[in-house]
Amino acid sequence: MLDEFSIPLNLIDRRVIQMRIVSPSNLVVDFGKTLKPHEFVAMLRREFLRQRDESSGATLLKALVTNLVVPTSTREPYVIHYTMDNCQHQLAVDVIIGADGANSRVAKSINAGNYTTAIAYQERIKLPEDKMGYYENLAEMYIGNDVSPDFYAWVFPKCDHVAVGTGTIGSKPYIKSLQCGIKARVKSKIEGGEVIKVEAHPIPQHPRPIRVRGRVALVGDAAGYVTNCSGEGIYFAAKSGRMCGEAIVKASEGGENMINEDDLKREYLRKWDDKYFTTFKFLNLLEKVFYGSNAAREALVELCGDEYVQRMTFDSYFYKKLASGNRWEEAKIAINTISSLVRCNFLGREMDGSAQKILSRIF
Ligand SMILES: Cc1cc2nc3c(=O)[nH]c(=O)nc-3n(C[C@H](O)[C@H](O)[C@H](O)COP(=O)(O)OP(=O)(O)OC[C@H]3O[C@@H](n4cnc5c(N)ncnc54)[C@H](O)[C@@H]3O)c2cc1C
Structure with missing residues (x-):
């Protein structure tokens, strides 16, 4: 997007090069191993695009x-x-x-x-300096029934604060208790922080x-x-x-x-x-498969440890098209996905019916 829309690089507040995904049982996988030196997730403000419209001749x-x-x-x-x-x-x-x-x-x-809409709820929290240092170039995603029954929760670093939030499609009345869930998971990392803004908005599905x-x-x-x-x-x-x-x-x-x-x-x-x-x-299919239950979420985090999965995910995310893969690696991933799901189910957590139906269609 930065290249395609000629967005000046001075608008970037943070260059995230570490993505961390944390499973319901707190299994942590770092998700930036395959990034090339010029690749990063940009955290920036959007007002600029509007100013540029005006200088290009639009009447605002x-x-x-x-x-x-x-x-x-x-x-x-x-x-x-x-x-x-x-x-x-x-x-x-x-x-x-x-x-x-x-x-x-x-x-x-x-x-x-x-x-159908989901609701996204986020608090912008100004952290003490030492705590902000931890999120210098790190974004975290948390998954689990405690933070969202059907989406993920996040801590994203912004210019001088972090955004801590969550989203849900099905449990909108409980969004505040899900927000308590993510804040409980990151309690020690945001302790002493001051909430400077609260935002809630629908997200189309x-x-x-x-x-x-x-x-x-x-x-x-x-x-x-x-x-x-x-x-x-x-x-x-x-x-x-x-x-x-x-x-x-x-x-x-x-x-x-x-x-x-x-x-x-x-x-x-x-x-x-x-x-x-x-x-x-x-992506709709992936959401149904992997965000549907804690067992599937554990399997997702296990898979995220795989370098091939990371490369394919970032290639699709950065370049906005489904990256074309290697057949042998894909076969391996399919087998790993099934084994992760079986293992995570075997460990005692049930996958819900819709996720099972979708998986049997894929494999
Ligand atoms: C908490 C949260 C976090 C998100 N995080 C990300 C993220 O990290 N990355 C990402 O890519 N996406 C993210 N999204 C989604 C992203 O913000 C939206 O998809 C994106 O902003 C859509 O842009 P838009 O211009 O279509 O709509 P909007 O950004 O909603 O802009 C619509 C504009 O229309 C104006 N408007 C509406 N009604 C009227 C009216 N009647 N008269 C005049 N003006 C009007 C509004 O004031 C607004 O300025 C997030 C969304 C939320 C809620």
Whole structure:
């Protein structure tokens, strides 16, 4: 993303080169052994992209969109109603890219349908200096029923603090007790820290039923582009926004002609799905298999110790496509996966029915 969107390197708060994954029984695996010298996970702030839009010619309005009136004919404009400086305003436009996040008003206005959401909850905690030193370039992921029944919990280092949080799809009312779970697991590492901000937000679990209607297209969280397993959405929001913008420029021949729904579907949706559908489906499957029970989570952490698994994971994560693997190594991984799962089940913890069904489909 840094290269593709020419993001200045001075915006990076932290370069994480150590990822640690901790299983329900506190088995710890370090996950950065295969990183090349130029590879790291960037922790940065996103405001920059907005400033750059302005310097590239966009007119930014600091406003709240309150309503979108959809025209009845194909050539009439859409009318956006918004509040700015305590006054109501209107803007008539030909095309809309709805980039307004998981609670998208644009999506509601075009009846784009709903998606399942997870809830992510995180506390930003300022640590005493010696404790912050531990998280200098380290990010931690914790898994287990105590921190989330279906996702992971994390400690990510930010500029001068850490973000400690968790997510869940199925146990939203209990998010605060899951947050207590992760804070209990890292108690000694965050002791003496001061909570400076608390954040909670929905995270889409799959694309919306409708992502293009008329001359309106949804991108980012509004469209539902967050990967399962990792909960990654920043890259996909930027990428879908860019692909959609380019599609509109192309179909309208640089703004000379009016576009229609077919243009958006052909130039944006189809290209997006061709590029990412398989990646999103694959990560959805992995989440169901490995986050479904403590036995499966133990198996996941065991597998993460394998250098081939680490290389493939980072290659897919950094370069945003499923890395193509080596058949012999993949056969070995399949066997190791089964043995880890069997061993972890054998050690006394049951895998749930849905994970078992999925595994029998794969193997
Ligand atoms: C706690 C948490 C941690 C996360 N961690 C990561 C991570 O480490 N890596 C990662 O890749 N992803 C992460 N994500 C997901 C990521 O934040 C989102 O996928 C990403 O921000 C989506 O970008 P977006 O531009 O589509 O939507 P948003 O970032 O939600 O932006 C939508 C914008 O639209 C504006 N808006 C909404 N409604 C209106 C309206 N009516 N009028 C005017 N403006 C409006 C909002 O103010 C906002 O500025 C995390 C999410 C959460 C909740």
